[in-house]
Amino acid sequence: MKPTYLFLLIAALVAGLLWLYGSYVAKPRPPHKRPPGVTSPGDRRVEKTDAEWKKILPRSAYTITREQGTEWPGSSELTNEHRQGIYSCICCHNPLFRSETKFDSHTGWPSFYAPIVSNAVYNEADGNRTEVRCSVCDAHLGHVFNDGPEPTGLRYCMNGVALTFEELKP
Ligand SMILES: [Zn+2]
Numbered sequence: 001m002k003p004t005y006l007f008l009l010i011a012a013l014v015a016g017l018l019w020l021y022g023s024y025v026a027k028p029r030p031p032h033k034r035p036p037g038v039t040s041p042g043d044r045r046v047e048k049t050d051a052e053w054k055k056i057l058p059r060s061a062y063t064i065t066r067e068q069g070t071e072w073p074g075s076s077e078l079t080n081e082h083r084q085g086i087y088s089c090i091c092c093h094n095p096l097f098r099s100e101t102k103f104d105s106h107t108g109w110p111s112f113y114a115p116i117v118s119n120a121v122y123n124e125a126d127g128n129r130t131e132v133r134c135s136v137c138d139a140h141l142g143h144v145f146n147d148g149p150e151p152t153g154l155r156y157c158m159n160g161v162a163l164t165f166e167e168l169k170p
Pocket of ligand 1: 136
């Protein structure tokens with residue numbers, strides 16, 4: 001093999017390894033910044049690094065809430081949950097929605113027309129959609145649309161994996 005080819009081969013290998021390192025290893029993302037003026041119930045706040053979240057959350061919940069993923073429609077049992085109860089953030093247990101505001105949107109995602117209190121969540125622009133995040137820990141929960149039922153006309157389209165459900169017995 002000519003030395004020039006050997007050199008090119010080694011250079012390509014090194015470039016490949018650097019690319020792999022860059023994609024998988026060396027990228028701690030900065031924590032999400034809550035927009036100014038956003039409040040949370042009781043001023044509660046939970047802040048953790050990505051590594052800390054990764055340790056305590058199931059993998060699917062981590063991908064959705066911390067990396068803005070979207071679950072496969074129809075994949076969450078909570079889409080068809082009809083019992084009375086409270087839906088909370090899986091990351092910080094901030095109560096988010098009441099079963100009374102849940103409705104069947106036929107989208108395959110749990111849908112609500114209003115949060116449990118107005119500052120339980122906050123909205124942020126996400127391209128041409130509006131993203132919904134937990135006001136206590138900034139978890140990505142889903143999106144909100146203007147085609148929901150009365151009384152608000154809103155449709156909070158949530159990832160079930162971002163939520164936990166606690167039944168309230170009558
Ligand atoms: Zn949260």
